[in-house]
Amino acid sequence: MNPLISRRMFLKSGIAAAAGAAATAVPGTQALAANDDRGYLATLIDIRKCIGCEACVEACREANAPKFPAPVKPFPKMYPSRVKVSDWSEKRDVSNRLTPYNWLFIQHATVKVNGEDTEITLPRRCMHCVNPPCVKLCPWGSAMQMENGLSRIDPDICLGGSKCKNVCPWDIPQRQTGVGLYLKLLPALAGNGVMYKCDRCYDRIARGERPACIDACPEDVQTIGPRQDIIARAHAVAKEIGGYVYGEIENGGTNTIYVSPVPFEDLNRAIAKGDGFPHLNPVQDAMADANNFAAAMVMAPVAGIAAAAVRFLKTRSKAEPPGSRREG
Amino acid sequence: MSGEKTSAAVRWRSVKVLYLLTLFFMALTGFGQMPIYNRYYMSDIPGLGWLADFYITRNIHYIGAVILLGLVFYVAFDFILSKRRQAQLSASGWVRAALLTAVIFSGALIVVKNLPYVHFSDGFVIALDLFHLAGVMAFLAANCVCLIAQKKWTAAA
The missing domain is CATH 1.10.287 (Helix Hairpins)
Structure with a gap:
């Protein structure tokens, strides 16, 4: 056997085997769903109770008004021409979809319940994923996840590149041009404002208060608590009503758990979808591949060292004259 | 003897080519973690549309990292042990x-x-x-x- 081919094959197959073994070692979605007792806060949204009064929407807008963008106009000219201005500052009153000035809205769906057309309403906002792609893949660290599992975007650091929206399975973050750090860097060539989304009223939670939308709801649609408790409660409600759960395993698990009396496929078919109108589709864990490749990275140095050691031993055994080795 | 030298040269050329290819794709996909390829039309070039997909570029970057780690440790230990x-x-x-x-x-x-x-x-x-x-x-x-x-x-x- 040609020793060159043998060693190369060893190196190649070692790395491939390490990658392959690691790729099957950590099942992303299941692993996350099984390990949820890490002190993360989650919200249960019991859709049955929502009457669509929008008290939560108003409370959200009021509580977070100081965080809303105050863009500088005229906007700097941006290049190339495909970079479009995203300006919601003249449409601040829009409350029927997600915008930089509206982080929570009520979604409407008309579905059949017991054979009758029934209108169902549900509050929609950021799902606050357990392993949020918007946070993990932000190239500048401007999106962050807090110790309690809630994610938010720092408006002082965000450049508005919209990658967070691009990688979000629900396209949640919304951009406002003419505000933020990019104005002080190269506004013509890089960045385009700041991305905005629900931050779960992190400042209120830090003060020991509940998020504004939860406090304002007259029907107690939302409940906040430790994720394990919330999931247990969601399943208890679902069992009681013969209902359905959404958000527990979506994208590897989120901190927003919906319970519905009708299947989410039916709701998803009935709601408006598109930019600013998040869907209710099943969602695979967007970070699962990264977790699996990370395991392969642990194996790769072992494979490299093993290949070098094999080569060294083979070279040495060749260098030793025949019969020089002591026979046992 | 010369056969051994030739095979060693081929082996190192293979390692070098793999290293350079890995570096190239890691740099390409690494810069692609910033939203620049779509903005600056690079992903519009036929065959390069994948540069605008952050999940594809992330996965290629991670695979490159696996290969690079294997190569770096192989070369480093080979150097320490043999050269x-x-x-x-x-x-x-x-x-x-x-x-x-x-x-x-x-x-x-x-x-x-x-x-x-x-x-x-x-x-x-x-x-x-x-x-x-x-x-x-x-x-x-x-x-x-x-x-x-x-x-x-x-x-x-």
Whole structure:
């Protein structure tokens, strides 16, 4: 056997085997769903109770008004021409979809319940994923996840590149041009404002208060608590009503758990979808591949060292004259 | 004897080609973690549409990291075990090795940060991202200088 081919094959197959073994070692979605007792806060949204009064929407807008963008106009000219201005500052009153000035809205769906057309309403906002792609893949660290599992975007650091929206399975973050750090860097060539989304009223939670939308709801649609408790409660409600759960395993698990009396496929078919109108589709864990490749990275140095050691031993055994080795 | 030399040369050429290809794709996909390829039409070039898909570029970057780690450890241990008596790292080799180590180390921390339930402080994450980017740019610049000045990684011991 040609020793060159043998060693190369060893190196190649070692790395491939390490990658392959690691790729099957950590099942992303299941692993996350099984390990949820890490002190993360989650919200249960019991859709049955929502009457669509929008008290939560108003409370959200009021509580977070100081965080809303105050863009500088005229906007700097941006290049190339495909970079479009995203300006919601003249449409601040829009409350029927997600915008930089509206982080929570009520979604409407008309579905059949017991054979009758029934209108169902549900509050929609950021799902606050357990392993949020918007946070993990932000190239500048401007999106962050807090110790309690809630994610938010720092408006002082965000450049508005919209990658967070691009990688979000629900396209949640919304951009406002003419505000933020990019104005002080190269506004013509890089960045385009700041991305905005629900931050779960992190400042209120830090003060020991509940998020504004939860406090304002007259029907107690939302409940906040430790994720394990919330999931247990969601399943208890679902069992009681013969209902359905959404958000527990979506994208590897989120901190927003919906319970519905009708299947989410039916709701998803009935709601408006598109930019600013998040869907209710099943969602695979967007970070699962990264977790699996990370395991392969642990194996790769072992494979490299093993290949070098094999080569060294083979070279040495060749260098030793025949019969020089002591026979046992 | 000459057959052994030839096979060693072929082996090292293979390692070098794999290393350069890995570096190329890691740099390409690494810069692609910033939203620039779509903005600046590069992903409009036929065959390069995947550059605008952050999940594809992330996966290629991660696969590149697996290959690079295997290669770096293979070459480093091969050097330590077999070649340290015949050659030693040159000054430019030390600079490049230090920069590559910094890039790998910061990249490894970013991979750890991306795992579920891992929290680094906000300031540390920002510093890490900038350090990784600056380290890569310095490493690429050092390699360009060495290529132009024909500096090698090793010198005779």
